[in-house]
Amino acid sequence: MLSEIFVEPFVLMADIPDLLLQTIWEGFVAGTLYALIALGFVLIFKASGVFNFAQGIMVVFAALTLVGLYANGVPAWLALIITIGVMAILAISIERVVLRPLVGQNEAILLMATIGLSLFVRGVGETLFGGETKTMITSELGLPTGITDWNVFDGRVTFQHIDIAAVVIAVLMVAGLAVFFSKTRIGRALRAVADDHQAALSVGISLHQIWAIVWFASGVVALVTGIMWGARSDVSFALEVIALKALAVLILGGFTSIPGAIVGGLIIGIGEKLFEVYWGGLLGGGTEAWFAYVLALIFLLFRPQGLFGERIIERV
Amino acid sequence: MFYREAGQFKTSYKSDQAIFPILQDRIGLGLIVAIALIGIPFIATDGFLNSIMIPFLILALAAIGLNILTGYCGQLSLGTGAFMGVGAYSCYKLATIFPDVTILVHILLSGFFAAAAGVIFGLPSLRIKGLYLAITTLAAQFFLEWMFVRWGWLFNYNESGAIQNVPQKLFGVQITGAAADPVTRYLVVLSIVVFLTWIASNIIRGRIGRSWMMIRDMDIAAELMGIKPLNAKLSAFAVSSYFCGVAGALMVFFWLGSAEADVFNINLSFQVLFMVIIGGMGSLIGSFMGAAFIFVLPVVIRTIPRVLGLDIGGATVEHVSTMAIGALIVLFLIVEPHGLARLWQIGKEKLRNWPFPYG
Amino acid sequence: MSEELLNVQNVTLRFGGVTAIEDISFDIQKGEIRAIIGPNGAGKTSMLNVINGFYHPQEGTITFRGETRRKMKPYEAAASGIARTFQNVALFKNMSTLDNIMSGRSLKMNRGFISQMFYYGPAREEEIAQRKKVEEIIDFLEIPHIRRQPVGKLPYGLQKRVELGRALALEPDLLLLDEPMAGMNLEEKEDMSRFILDVNQQFGTTIALIEHDMGVVMDLADRVVVLDYGKKIGDGLPAEVQADQAVIDAYLGVPH
Numbered sequence: 025m026l027s028e029i030f031v032e033p034f035v036l037m038a039d040i041p042d043l044l045l046q047t048i049w050e051g052f053v054a055g056t057l058y059a060l061i062a063l064g065f066v067l068i069f070k071a072s073g074v075f076n077f078a079q080g081i082m083v084v085f086a087a088l089t090l091v092g093l094y095a096n097g098v099p100a101w102l103a104l105i106i107t108i109g110v111m112a113i114l115a116i117s118i119e120r121v122v123l124r125p126l127v128g129q130n131e132a133i134l135l136m137a138t139i140g141l142s143l144f145v146r147g148v149g150e151t152l153f154g155g156e157t158k159t160m161i162t163s164e165l166g167l168p169t170g171i172t173d174w175n176v177f178d179g180r181v182t183f184q185h186i187d188i189a190a191v192v193i194a195v196l197m198v199a200g201l202a203v204f205f206s207k208t209r210i211g212r213a214l215r216a217v218a219d220d221h222q223a224a225l226s227v228g229i230s231l232h233q234i235w236a237i238v239w240f241a242s243g244v245v246a247l248v249t250g251i252m253w254g255a256r257s258d259v260s261f262a263l264e265v266i267a268l269k270a271l272a273v274l275i276l277g278g279f280t281s282i283p284g285a286i287v288g289g290l291i292i293g294i295g296e297k298l299f300e301v302y303w304g305g306l307l308g309g310g311t312e313a314w315f316a317y318v319l320a321l322i323f324l325l326f327r328p329q330g331l332f333g334e335r336i337i338e339r340v
Numbered sequence: 341m342f343y344r345e346a347g348q349f350k351t352s353y354k355s356d357q358a359i360f361p362i363l364q365d366r367i368g369l370g371l372i373v374a375i376a377l378i379g380i381p382f383i384a385t386d387g388f389l390n391s392i393m394i395p396f397l398i399l400a401l402a403a404i405g406l407n408i409l410t411g412y413c414g415q416l417s418l419g420t421g422a423f424m425g426v427g428a429y430s431c432y433k434l435a436t437i438f439p440d441v442t443i444l445v446h447i448l449l450s451g452f453f454a455a456a457a458g459v460i461f462g463l464p465s466l467r468i469k470g471l472y473l474a475i476t477t478l479a480a481q482f483f484l485e486w487m488f489v490r491w492g493w494l495f496n497y498n499e500s501g502a503i504q505n506v507p508q509k510l511f512g513v514q515i516t517g518a519a520a521d522p523v524t525r526y527l528v529v530l531s532i533v534v535f536l537t538w539i540a541s542n543i544i545r546g547r548i549g550r551s552w553m554m555i556r557d558m559d560i561a562a563e564l565m566g567i568k569p570l571n572a573k574l575s576a577f578a579v580s581s582y583f584c585g586v587a588g589a590l591m592v593f594f595w596l597g598s599a600e601a602d603v604f605n606i607n608l609s610f611q612v613l614f615m616v617i618i619g620g621m622g623s624l625i626g627s628f629m630g631a632a633f634i635f636v637l638p639v640v641i642r643t644i645p646r647v648l649g650l651d652i653g654g655a656t657v658e659h660v661s662t663m664a665i666g667a668l669i670v671l672f673l674i675v676e677p678h679g680l681a682r683l684w685q686i687g688k689e690k691l692r693n694w695p696f697p698y699g
Numbered sequence: 700m701s702e703e704l705l706n707v708q709n710v711t712l713r714f715g716g717v718t719a720i721e722d723i724s725f726d727i728q729k730g731e732i733r734a735i736i737g738p739n740g741a742g743k744t745s746m747l748n749v750i751n752g753f754y755h756p757q758e759g760t761i762t763f764r765g766e767t768r769r770k771m772k773p774y775e776a777a778a779s780g781i782a783r784t785f786q787n788v789a790l791f792k793n794m795s796t797l798d799n800i801m802s803g804r805s806l807k808m809n810r811g812f813i814s815q816m817f818y819y820g821p822a823r824e825e826e827i828a829q830r831k832k833v834e835e836i837i838d839f840l841e842i843p844h845i846r847r848q849p850v851g852k853l854p855y856g857l858q859k860r861v862e863l864g865r866a867l868a869l870e871p872d873l874l875l876l877d878e879p880m881a882g883m884n885l886e887e888k889e890d891m892s893r894f895i896l897d898v899n900q901q902f903g904t905t906i907a908l909i910e911h912d913m914g915v916v917m918d919l920a921d922r923v924v925v926l927d928y929g930k931k932i933g934d935g936l937p938a939e940v941q942a943d944q945a946v947i948d949a950y951l952g953v954p955h
Contacts, residue, residue, distance in 0.1 A: 125674040140669030147663025308490040317479035353827045542818035547808045557791035566777035566806035
């Protein structure tokens with residue numbers, strides 16, 4: 025028993041290194057997508073203190089809108105532009121209708137409001153596009169679809185081109201956001217808001233404008249995530265539940281740290297794949313359903329402030 | 341006019357501390373119980389009992405469970421569905437291992453297994469608060485759900501992977517199984533729910549309930565009043581999960597008849613959470629109101645097109661009702677974060693002063 | 700010579716690199732009103748937090764009723780007879796005045812879970828016995844009219860009074876009051892001063908008090924300890940402290 029846990033998996037790793045590499049690569053790609061969803065959470069949490077439970081459904085909604093438009097005869101490039109527009113409208117309406125009236129409420133109320141919001145958005149998505157599973161318009165958007173094999177260690181590691189594209193696009197997007205937030209006026213305003221709402225207001229920064237921009241930015245992140253994820257599997261509402269894993273990522277990375285979201289996403293993505301492949305069999309498989317949350321729970325017991333957070337001092 | 345406590349003086353702390361110190365409230369409660377116990381079994385159709393009353397009562401019990409944890413003790417949980425599942429699966433195991441013991445005992449015992457699960461997954465609450473805790477309860481949800489699927493012993497290695505209720509008689513009357521009369525099942529569920537609600541109200545107004553509310557309102561001050569956070573939080577997790585567990589067991593044995601692991605998924609957790617929000621956090625009456633609202637609303641929405649003679653697909657109606665509930669939750673949080681229970685209280689206050697605008 | 704109730708010995712408290720309290724020693728005699736004064740940020744509240752176990756000092760010891768310790772959980776402090784109020788009222792906002800003060804009786808109640816479940820019987824008897832005590836406190840503080848109101852909606856002055864009531868419900872040997880009169884008008888301050896003196900004289904409760912209003916301190920306190928930047932700069936009778944040059948400098952500022 026002990027050897028099955030502590031010895032054999034590592035022997036297997038050493039024996040078949042290409043399987044290990046393949047597993048790590050799969051985990052890396054999944055982790056990139058978790059990180060992207062977590063990034064959407066972090067943007068909103070930083071700027072408004074809202075823990076946006078609806079990020080997962082926004083991913084689904086964006087992908088559905090894109091696919092739905094294309095199915096109705098809109099060319100792919102135009103559908104993409106319209107979808108970005110839809111996400112902007114969604115962002116502004118959420119800011120107006122949900123966020124603004126709830127300013128100053130405690131975090132639990134805000135969390136529950138976004139849970140209600142995700143239910144609403146799901147209802148809208150189902151009503152407009154139907155509940156059935158759809159296929160992402162990968163090649164129509166000009167994304168690569170082939171595979172490349174890499175022969176190594178007397179074996180073979182397979183790379184899906186779409187996965188490579190996903191990683192490249194994710195890196196570009198994070199870099200873009202980093203530049204946006206560090207170099208532009210709006211980025212500076214955002215950081216001011218994240219630090220202290222009152223102080224930001226007092227120097228003439230419009231909270232509403234910042235919130236709308238942030239929701240829009242996370243809407244765009246959601247769209248990109250939705251395209252990538254949709255291309256790897258399918259576009260369906262089941263994605264929403266998978267997207268909840270980003271919450272576990274946030275625990276590892278901290279609610280306000282963008283590097284934390286990325287590192288946390290990769291740890292969970294790679295960790296759950298390795299665990300499933302090498303240890304999952306002992307437990308009957310399917311461990312990816314809970315691995316992220318249990319890891320987060322154990323992690324929290326030792327380091328409640330996250331990987332990059334500062335130690336919290338309570339005051340009375 | 342009629343709803344006044346004028347002339348009802350309290351001469352002892354005993355009468356002052358009654359749950360319903362006002363006479364009219366006591367009469368009202370008596371009436372409701374009488375209608376539920378005698379009126380409804382006589383007039384309601386089997387379909388109404390099966391698809392409205394029984395589920396409503398069971399979900400109200402689950403909502404009370406979550407309300408104890410979230411509304412009274414301030415610990416947000418997204419794992420309600422899984423704790424209900426623990427109750428359901430342990431009740432199934434108990435009923436198949438000890439077929440000669442009455443199912444009522446199994447149901448009340450199964451809550452203890454859920455309570456144990458609640459305590460284990462409640463342990464992080466000692467170090468973690470708020471949103472972080474809510475996320476760790478997701479670990480309970482997904483881990484337990486996975487266990488219900490993978491651990492064959494739990495469902496006796498059935499081909500279907502589902503658990504079924506076990507037909508049983510009590511005093512010669514069939515109470516579970518397909519042959520059981522809906523009225524009988526309804527009365528059994530009603531008795532259990534009323535009894536447990538009474539227990540909950542007792543705990544809440546005593547020392548333990550007060551310690552929960554102290555932790556909820558200001559945990560630091562609670563500690564300085566001599567409350568041990570460990571005891572207060574874990575007892576809230578235990579009692580809360582007990583209620584959820586019993587509700588889960590009732591769900592399988594008195595409502596659905598059989599259930600797969602998927603019944604206890606995260607959507608059930610959310611559904612119960614919505615009942616607590618809409619009903620009112622920290623209110624037992626609110627738990628019933630919220631359960632009625634969330635469970636009955638989709639039924640109403642489904643009925644409207646049929647009454648109007650419109651031909652709308654079943655799926656569309658389902659989607660619209662999802663949308664409506666989502667919108668209502670947001671609306672409630674904006675307009676009245678204390679839920680239906682607060683509206684009820686405001687209504688009573690108005691009635692007390694009527695016909696004058698102020699008291 | 701009266702008996703010593705509390706003795707703080709060479710306590711040092713640091714947060715990371717910041718030293719909040721540096722090597723402070725003082726004592727509190729049984730039955731006295733001891734004031735702790737000092738400019739903002741002097742470490743007064745941190746001192747109270749150390750005494751009732753909320754912060755754990757890195758060095759030094761605290762002796763309370765003859766028992767010496769450095770670390771202690773807040774609920775252990777409560778059980779050993781230390782109660783307190785807070786600078787920014789820390790009441791249970793959603794609970795009524797009655798329930799708030801009842802909460803102070805938690806330690807006196809010990810009926811088990813089973814009796815709580817059925818309430819009628821032992822749990823109710825206990826509840827009613829404690830309720831009588833609580834009603835005495837409510838009468839003492841002259842707040843029977845707000846008995847049923849949720850405290851979150853009460854005016855600030857009354858909240859402070861309810862908080863005092865909650866602390867009194869513990870029947871403490873040592874009562875720590877953190878700025879009990881902050882933000883009050885003259886009349887409210889006079890009421891509060893009267894309650895503090897009554898508590899001290901009628902119940903014989905020892906009191907440690909943080910206060911900024913020098914008039915109040917001079918009138919109420921038997922002895923005063925003065926802190927500045929986490930260090931003790933004065934200790935003695937009110938009149939002595941008032942005349943001390945170091946204390947005057949700390950308050951008025953001196954050119955360095």
